Structures are given as C-alpha cells and as structure tokens.
Amino acid sequence: MFEGKLDNFFISFIFLIGVSYAIGSINSSIIFSKIFKMQDPRDYGSKNPGATNILRSGNKLLAFATLMFDISKGILPVLLSYYYFENKLFVQIIGIFAVIGHIFPIFYNFKGGKGVATALGVILGFDFALGLICLLTWLITAFLFRYSALSAIVSFTFLPLYTWLSYESLAITSLYLVLSIVVIYKHKTNIKNLINNKETKIGRKNK
Template sequence: MIIFILLVVSYLLGAIPAGLWVGQLFFKKNLHDYGSGNTGTTNTFRILGVKAGIAVFTFDLLKGTLATLLPVLFHVHGLSPLIFGLMAVIGHTFSIFDHFKGGKAVATSGGVILGFTPLFLVYLLLIFFVVLWLFSMISLSSVVAALAALVGILIFPSFGFILPSYDLLFSLIVIVLAIIIIYRHKSNLIRIKNHTESLVPFGLNLSHQQKK
C-alpha cells in the first residue's frame, strides 16, 4: 500500500504546474496563451522573465529529485526509485491540474537523474550548455542532451566512466525519458528545420535561425 501511495504522490508532485500557477498568481498571465503555449521552463523564461524562469526551473528540477528520493526517505524497498521519478515526469507532462497538459519534461527528467546519479546529470548539463552556446536554442540543446543520455548509457559502463556498470532499469528509464523529451520537441524540430526557432539572447546561432 505504501508503494502505491508514494507512486500517486510522485505523480501529483510532478503534476504541479509551477509555470502555469506562477504566471496566473504573480503576472496575471496564462502561459497557454503566450509563446509556445507550453507551461515549462523555456516558455516561462520567454514570457515571464528570468526570475520566474529560474524559480520554475528549480521547482521542476527538484520535484523530479524529490520523487526519486521518496522511497529512500520512507525506507521503501521492492521498487526502484527510478519508477517514482518516472511517475513525476509523467505527472509533469500530463498534469491532472492542467487538463493533462504540461511541460516538455526536460527539467523534471534532469531532477530524476540528479536524484539517482548526479555525475550523469553533470555530463548532460555540459552537453546542454555547449550546444546552447553554439546554437542559441534551448530546444535543440534539450534534444541533443537527450540523445547524449542514450549514448552515455551505452558507452560509459564499458569504461567504468560515470556509470560503473550496465543497469538495465536505468537504461530503460533513460530511453523512455529521452523519447518523451524528443517527442515533446517535435514542433521545435520543425521550426529549427525551417530556421524559425526561438533563440536565447546569447550564443553563436550557428544554424542561422531567424532572430525574433
């Protein structure tokens, strides 16, 4: 019973639409009506500003971490912490508090990895920020980081680097998270192809997107 309760709590924790609620409470704006219409970190930065974006990113990240740590905090055994983290990502992406809409799962997925293997997250963040500087797009950086995660789970255990050994469940969870992230960015990928994707105000913009 406790496992079931914690799974539900993990989903509900992940389902908290921080961007949506911050926009409505403090800015009188519904993020669904602005920008990409998404309630995640990127659209929050774009529409509500840096402070709101940082707050929402931090919350979305840590709710994934907290969900992953719930079984540890409550001394629950028999089910991997990764499953609880995955429930938070599902909650974030399909929120019961937002008509089953949600974010693109990047920050919350990062929180899950932070709770399970922090060094792997450091590797992904390095990839993310390098791509962000080169191409000036959060969407592309997120997709490339997701692909880098797939490469990492395949290669790193062979060398005992970051991941000491192959972990089937961790690999499966990373594959699921990467698929969710890439799928949720399908419209961004189309805009990137058409050179119309939104840019951050720094970096080299090597793909020559049209600045808005």
C-alpha cells in the first residue's frame, strides 16, 4: 500500500511539473501580437517577448493583457499543486517550473522572456503576502527610478531575504535564491545598459 501511494505521489509530482512547464512555455506577447497583427516583440526594442517590451510599442492595453496572462501562468500551477500536495516545498518546485518554461519555452526553441511576471505569479500563488511585498518593492523602485529592469533586479535581490524572514526555512529560501539568481542573470544586458545609462525607461516608446 505504501509503495502504491509513493508511486502515485511521484507520478502526480512529475505530471504537475510537466503541466507547469508547458503552461509557462505559452508566450502571450507573441500570441497576442499575432492575433492583433502587431510586430513580433522579438523584433523590436529589447527583443524580449514580455509585457515591458510590448509597452514600448505604445500599446498599453496589450501590455497589460500580457502582464496579467504571464502572472496567471505562475499562479495557476501553484493552485493546482495545492490541490494535490500539502507540502509547500513540492508546491514551490512545481511553480518554479512555470518560470523555467517562460524563460526556456519548448514552443519557441527554448528562447523566451525574463520570467519576472511569471515568477511574481508563482510567489503570489505560493504566499500572497510574500508576493505582495515583492510587488510593492517593484512598484516603489519603478516609481522612484522608472526602470522596469532595475525594479525587477531590486525585487528579486530582496526576495530571498523576504522569504527567510517569512519562513526561516533553508529549503524554501534556497529555491527562491536560485530563482532570483536566474531572473537577475536574464537581466545581464539590462544591467550593462543601466551602468552605461542606455536603459529605456518605463513608458518610453521605441523610436
């Protein structure tokens, strides 16, 4: 009986990881741009298929829709996981695979976005208060400096600290530390642009 339960647990865990990765691999900015006959976001601005680059096209509504879709991609797998598992660590791992899917999507030759909105969705689904703190950190930084990339970098720099203060769990904090490193690394070009004062501010359209 125990072995049967263990097998069911393992199958459910692997299945949800696959579902989470597949959901994360769906890129709304590319899909929406095709539906509304707009230029592919991979061909202009930062060439990043995400909400911020869509905003650079001047289409605020489409940028908002992309943002909400990407956040939902993170929330949904986490909520599904809570239905099957009580252990937060397993839920966290499954959720993180949505971010991996967004960054390395199977549907787009493993070339995706930076994972910020989807990661925020994972955190909100995992712990709403923790996600809200990260979101507020992003908003405050964006309000003060007007750089989306800087806001993401600051938010994910503080995420491991916020997590430790909330849970005092080395395992949970370590997973979010790895997630933060990956997201920040994806901003390496933005970091260079920020240092050289070449980064585009929020709301500024492409020339």
